Amino acid sequence: xxxxxxxxxxxxxxxxxxxxxxxxxxxxxxxxxxxxxxxxxxxxxxxxxxxxxxxxxxxxxxxxxxxxxxxxxxxxxxxxxxxxxxxxxxxxxxxxxxxxxxxxxxxxxxxxxxxxxxxxxxxxxxxxxxxxxxxxxxxxxxxxxxxxxxxxxxxxxxxxxxxxxxxxxxxxxxxxxxxxxxxxxxxxxxxxxxxxxxxxxxxxxxxxxxxxxxxxxxxxxxxxxxxxxxxxxxxxxxxxxxxxxxxx
Numbered sequence: 662x663x664x665x666x667x668x669x670x671x672x673x674x675x676x677x678x679x680x681x682x683x684x685x686x687x688x689x690x691x692x693x694x695x696x697x698x699x700x701x702x703x704x705x706x707x708x709x710x711x712x713x714x715x716x717x718x719x720x721x722x723x724x725x726x727x728x729x730x731x732x733x734x735x736x737x738x739x740x741x742x743x744x745x746x747x748x749x750x751x752x753x754x755x756x757x758x759x760x761x762x763x764x765x766x767x768x769x770x771x772x773x774x775x776x777x778x779x780x781x782x783x784x785x786x787x788x789x790x791x792x793x794x795x796x797x798x799x800x801x802x803x804x805x806x807x808x809x810x811x812x813x814x815x816x817x818x819x820x821x822x823x824x825x826x827x828x829x830x831x832x833x834x835x836x837x838x839x840x841x842x843x844x845x846x847x848x849x850x851x852x853x854x855x856x857x858x859x860x861x862x863x864x865x866x867x868x869x870x871x872x873x874x875x876x877x878x879x880x881x882x883x884x885x886x887x888x889x890x891x892x893x894x895x896x897x898x899x900x901x902x903x904x905x906x907x908x909x
Contacts, residue, residue, distance in 0.1 A: 664724075666728045687741065694708040759819070773815060787834075790808055
């Protein structure tokens, strides 16, 4: 089965191919496709998959995002992590916030990157994501929870929020995530431990006999005095009981 993939910008074709085709070979091996074809003149990309069951359909579904991420400036080493089941792809278009004005796009890119890349590194560190900024787009790769926070942070900056406000938001979100992960998913309730009677019998010989006599006496104390038969039965001594008396 042939599958066309997103077209790559001309200045990113060499990155997708890699030195001596190394990147293309890595993508072919990691995705499990039979063929990985790149048109170096147009930037068109196409893959050929084998018979159903010979490849992972999830990787086939995610491969277009890998190509799109590389085409939008992300390093292949970072983009290929999208093939992992736990990683996902997000793209933020700066033009939604400032339109097509190139000078405004450049200003927003600078705000997201920060001085010497500080802001971008802080966002990546607080959300465990990878961020790439290319022309009018911001590409984000990471796990679902951190990815949502990183996208919101980028959109806040693009919308004019102060860096301090954005970083405070990320700090609070990270603390909330940590507390959520610490919560117990299940609580194990153990049955009440029952100590075998034989254990006490070994420690205190005759304890079980004494307990049995006490039980008989307690039952006897509940006899109705008006019931002659019950009183007579109460007065009968067990085999292990006797009455002794003497004069004072």
